[in-house]
Amino acid sequence: MKHKIVWILTSVVGVIFTTLLITALCLAPTVNVDNELENLVKFNAGLANFTQQVNSNISNRFDFAYFIFGVEGLFTMMKIHSFNVVVFAVLWSYLLPLIGILLGSLLMVSICLIIVERIKREYKYKIMKACGKYGMYSSFGLLIVFSIATIVVISLLEKEFRVSNDLNGVLNLINVGTVHNGMTYLVTAKYLSTSTYGSLMVNGIASSGLDIAKNFNVALLTTTLSLLMVVLPILFIIVVTTTSIWISTFISNRGNGLSKFARWLGNIRIDSRREFYGAVFKNKWFIIATTMLLISAIFPGIVHGYERPGQIFLTVSTIIIVPLCFLPTLISWLMIINVKRFNYNKVMFLQILILAIAVFVIQINVWVLFREEMQMPISVMTALPFVTLTVTSVALFGFIKWQH
16 A cells, blocks of 8 residues: 555544544533533632623533633643543643644645546646645745734734733633733633624624723734634645645655655665764754754743742653654664664654654643743744744755755
């Protein structure tokens, strides 16, 4: 069977997604929204009015999962709610969307592979390759531009929310610390309103009863929601589609020969220590990816105070993860010591890929799951992951594209 790795990886991710989805659906009936809102009041009696107001705006158990995941930090959820509710909220609001995106991307690559390998005429293949290549470049560039614009407008929106005594009063009673981010403010304001996110674009937060509702910048809210809910998702889908086309043309083996990717993986062989040190430590893409990993690992440990279990857990887990990320380089070094030859491109591709995955895992977990522990504004929460993930992606692509 051709492309076993692609099909096996897609199947494994599909099984994981299906398993988690079934688990979430099984947990859903165990969630009693009224009881969980009562737990909020038991946690802090000052939240009684807040829970009464949001109760009428929570439509079902799945909506409740979005509510608590958006408003409460992970460790606060664990203090207030039952284990089933916390697992359900994390699965439905966090893990399933992430794994669903990964599964969708792999399925797109698989579909594009099938299409590419059925193309007989060379000119049609070249047209498809050009569409994937230039579509990927242009859509990725637009995604970067609009992502920067989104970071700017949501940072400005956070300033609008931050002056609200009503919002800060509620969030200070729920979460640890007094620094809250723009997304938490937005989710809280949404559930205090009788509006959906779509109607918020038009009416703002007029129905929320907040102290800032009358003078709120509706245009800024409309722009932010339009970018978050319309522009960025569309651009991301285009990036995934065009990148899948480019990947499929790169790894396809039309004519039953070796694919361009397979030939590239076996292009350079290393069989001496001098070659190894020169190839590894002079590889700018490896150095760039390593730098992004170190920034991702070190930054949280610098800004938090090591006062709570979540902060200590972040540091310990990072200390464990970082050395494991360099296993491919370590194994190749041991092979050189034992006078064994290895394929440099194959090892370094795997190494940079692992670094890119590690950067993504660290960044997404730090700023989503452990945002309460970080106590950072939305500008830092979005800018740092944006820069590190973009640069690491460029490093991975650069190594594949320009390493010979």
